[in-house]
Amino acid sequence: MSSLGPVAMGIVALFGFAILGGGLSIAAVGVGRLRTARALREAEPIPLGAVPEASGLVEFEGTVQPHGEETLEGPISGTTCLAYTVQSRTRDENGDVGESAWTFDRGISAGVPFAVDDGVDRLAVDPANAVLSLTDWGAEGTPWTDRTALSSDVLDRLQTAGLPEAGTEPDAVDSDPAGVTRRQYREHRLETGSDVHVFGGSVTDSSDRHTLVTVTGDDWFEITAGDEPTVLADRQRSGSLYLIFGGLLAVPGVSFALAGIVGLVSMLFL
Template sequence: MPTQAIAMGGLLLFGLALLGASGYVAAVGLDRVRTARALREAGPTPIADVADADGPVEFVGTARTDPSDGADNSLEAPLSSEPCLAYTVQSRVRDRPDEDATWNFDGQTSASVPFAVEDGPDRATVDPSEAVLSLDALATDESGWVDRADLSKAERDRLAATGLPGTDGDADQREPTFRQYREHRLEPGDEVRIFGGRVVDSSPSVGGGDWFEISVGERSSVFSDHRRSGSLYVIFGALVAVPGLGFTLAGIAGLASVFVL
């Protein structure tokens, strides 16, 4: 009997743990959906009013370097060597050169520096260290890719520093796979949208929140993607809850049979 009680107790605890995890995941998803809906309905906040915002904000403007500390706050993009405020570099491979061969994404890396967003005379500073960078929103699946064999040594060296796969070695050597890279950049002068960040000081400066995304895409597509991801969280939470409920009920029934019957 003690062994059976311990087993049923463990089953009950496991079921409760699954229910707790499912509730947490579903809550995250619901929060994403609510935040996206609230920001969509409220509309973008004028940059002049960002400092007074309470909670997640959305604003749009022109990206500029942040001169607040007197330094040249910019990055060198790995492929193009162009100065930028943020970049994302992707790599993909396929195992044969045929046109019908499937490309498989096998790496992505991003980097960013603090920058300013301007709208006329108004300015807000953005710390992107905790942000999701959606810099490929306007790209098509086949745009911007460069064959590894066509890269210069300087380009390969810069890519190697990012840690992406396949960037070291001699580009002239035949690989068992065929590899391409592409980059997306946020440059000074680009229009940029900030979603979900929170005001961290009155300068104003905006930093990370539960949802913090920097995008060059259309407003509607960003909200659709966020709402979709939130819905998937809710669905996954519900799916996890099903076995959690089953284990919980089985544990309760088992303990009842041990101590009551």
């Protein structure tokens, strides 16, 4: 039995080091996200002409223009656009009413490469990996509309775009005899002539004055018209959570590691 003591203490120490290493790794991710958030928060938009020579993450503004012939069709409006976001929400008809009673349950986005122009220079932006915060373009969208008020063509387009519950056949949301739940959809679009803020992308191709901007490493890449990019707040929040969780995980790791080391030393040398 005594021979199992050192082995057991060694296992405890290794277990503690494993937990400690995991906690520190998670905390390091959090620190990295917080540092990036701070750097991006302190950064200012740069002129489009300076973007091709920029290193790291970039931030710039301009007016949206087509880049190539590829366009999209807004699923609800059928309007030609370069990017769109569709949101879905539901409400319990037997409960409270008002905006606070609605629950956002789905959201889809799509975009094609487009150009950003400031009257002097022009860059191309690839939104494939971007967070599209298009709700800032209130004039280029549709109001919340009940599913039952949408045509079968619109419902087909919504289903094709990635909202399967919008199919043309009645579903539980609309066919409940008591009318318990109500579903609505709205659309926001990025169209030619919109003012746009590109935040957190990096240069990947600077040839012919058409610079593709894509996400760097993580998803620190947002296309918005707002002053406070949502990605920045999300990443700062997630960085704090990573740091806190990693720190909490490291505490028992230190305890187990110390207990194992002390027990092992005492058994072998005392």
